Amino acid sequence: MTRGWLALACALLALPAAADELRLGATYTLQDSGVLPVLLAAFTKSSGIAVRPIVAGTGQVMKYAENGDVDIVFTHSRRDEEKLVARGIGGERADVMWNDFVIAGPAADPARIRGLRDAAAALQRIRAAGAKFVSRGDDSGTHKKELELWAAGGGLARWPTYLSSGQGAGQTLVMAHELDAYHLIDRATLRQMSRRLPLAILVEGDPRLLNEYGVTTLKPSAARAVRTREAEAFARWIASPAARALITGYRVEGERAFYLPGETRAAR
Amino acid sequence: MPLLEATQQAFARLAGGDAELWTVVWISLKVSLIALLLATPFAVALGFWIASNRFAGRRLAIVALQGLLSFPTVVVGLILYLLFSRSGPLGPWHLLFTQDAMIIGQAIIAFPVLAAFTLAAITGADPRLRETAVSLGAGPMRSALTSLYEVRFAVVAGVLNGFGRVISEVGCSMMVGGNIAGITRNIPTAIALETSKGDFAQGIALGTVLMAFALAVVALLGLIQSERMPK
Numbered sequence: 001m002t003r004g005w006l007a008l009a010c011a012l013l014a015l016p017a018a019a020d021e022l023r024l025g026a027t028y029t030l031q032d033s034g035v036l037p038v039l040l041a042a043f044t045k046s047s048g049i050a051v052r053p054i055v056a057g058t059g060q061v062m063k064y065a066e067n068g069d070v071d072i073v074f075t076h077s078r079r080d081e082e083k084l085v086a087r088g089i090g091g092e093r094a095d096v097m098w099n100d101f102v103i104a105g106p107a108a109d110p111a112r113i114r115g116l117r118d119a120a121a122a123l124q125r126i127r128a129a130g131a132k133f134v135s136r137g138d139d140s141g142t143h144k145k146e147l148e149l150w151a152a153g154g155g156l157a158r159w160p161t162y163l164s165s166g167q168g169a170g171q172t173l174v175m176a177h178e179l180d181a182y183h184l185i186d187r188a189t190l191r192q193m194s195r196r197l198p199l200a201i202l203v204e205g206d207p208r209l210l211n212e213y214g215v216t217t218l219k220p221s222a223a224r225a226v227r228t229r230e231a232e233a234f235a236r237w238i239a240s241p242a243a244r245a246l247i248t249g250y251r252v253e254g255e256r257a258f259y260l261p262g263e264t265r266a267a268r
Numbered sequence: 269m270p271l272l273e274a275t276q277q278a279f280a281r282l283a284g285g286d287a288e289l290w291t292v293v294w295i296s297l298k299v300s301l302i303a304l305l306l307a308t309p310f311a312v313a314l315g316f317w318i319a320s321n322r323f324a325g326r327r328l329a330i331v332a333l334q335g336l337l338s339f340p341t342v343v344v345g346l347i348l349y350l351l352f353s354r355s356g357p358l359g360p361w362h363l364l365f366t367q368d369a370m371i372i373g374q375a376i377i378a379f380p381v382l383a384a385f386t387l388a389a390i391t392g393a394d395p396r397l398r399e400t401a402v403s404l405g406a407g408p409m410r411s412a413l414t415s416l417y418e419v420r421f422a423v424v425a426g427v428l429n430g431f432g433r434v435i436s437e438v439g440c441s442m443m444v445g446g447n448i449a450g451i452t453r454n455i456p457t458a459i460a461l462e463t464s465k466g467d468f469a470q471g472i473a474l475g476t477v478l479m480a481f482a483l484a485v486v487a488l489l490g491l492i493q494s495e496r497m498p499k
Contacts, residue, residue, distance in 0.1 A: 056464060063466030137449055139465050163365075164449035166461040175446050178354055178364050 022051045022230040025061035025070035028168035033188035049230050057140025068224030072231040076141035076213045091217040095261040097247050098212045103203035105182035119206040120153030132181035137164030146184045188257035277469035296454035300434045303374035311379045315386025336380035345443030365446035373440040378430035385426025389419035421492050428485045
């Protein structure tokens, strides 16, 4: 009798972690731009491996990786990904695709940044004008990029209408729209929501606005039970011609959203 | 296991007067107390009115009030969001993602608790009290205040229960406040954020403060009950 209950308990405990289910830590922008479900559905179809996406900001995904809560990460902060590998938590990192960030904002453009090429200077101008700016403030890849740009322009001196939302890309975009505020966001997510939320792209084209996505496998350790086989299958698949065709073929509102490493923007 | 380590850090931050942490606590208290201050007079008046008047649909009003006790706070948030959104009817008021929006939301959430407690207290009070007051020449206002004074402990218990509900409420605050740092980030929304950022120490520290509030409310309720005993 007792043994029966024990077996049942074990079975129940094992349920949430089905044998071949891959836990993939991914960023909000992958989810909110709509590309993640497309890629995962195709991967599951071709490999038979079910994937549970765990979506969060890049900073948090890194913490999940450290704590062994995910098996592989798909993020957009090269520095953090390389650090993960250097610390022996990550196995191998590979470039998957890229697009770019833009500074979006109210069409009235009170800080007069429209058409500026220098994204760092544009941010400083928003600050100088005391205009509203909504920051992700959640240690995500987008937030890290924003902080990089502030640092490049001489630093971030907070002002009363610099608002830190602490939420995902889509939710922060909604907030920026509601408040008529400036905002740094990746082009694919902005476009994905552009029909509902018409925020104008004001600054684009600065090489520092490059947004690179990479996949990093994780090494198993005593503290972390990682499904290595499934994770490696995903890493191999995402570099395959089939996955690449999905990435180059993915359209948001009729336009290319992501580019392959080595591909140039002209390809659109 | 990060739990032990995070807890140690949490208490260090609480003791060290971490400015960000105490700003969050202050916003929580301020918003919830103002919300209660706004809701209490109206809710108590409504509860009293329903209890002491006979009118068509009274039963329905009582059932509706009790139903509202378990009205989901996220639905309050959703409705307010749609009203306050720039494309909503109250958009021009620019209330979305402000403390005012959070206060309105919490006042609405606390309202049925306050009204239902008052209703139950007045219904359960000795009817001779009011009759005596009236026979001694008290007007309707005066006799109402006499009745409410007699059940003041039950009304205060209602206020404390309402406080317990709004201070720990996360759904509505997140939706209409937006969890903006230093402005609309209160204890519950901050805990949700810090956990999702992986800063467990801040989450534990704020959770500790929240539990301290809850304990204080329970202690106050106990005190009120023991005060009442001899009567």
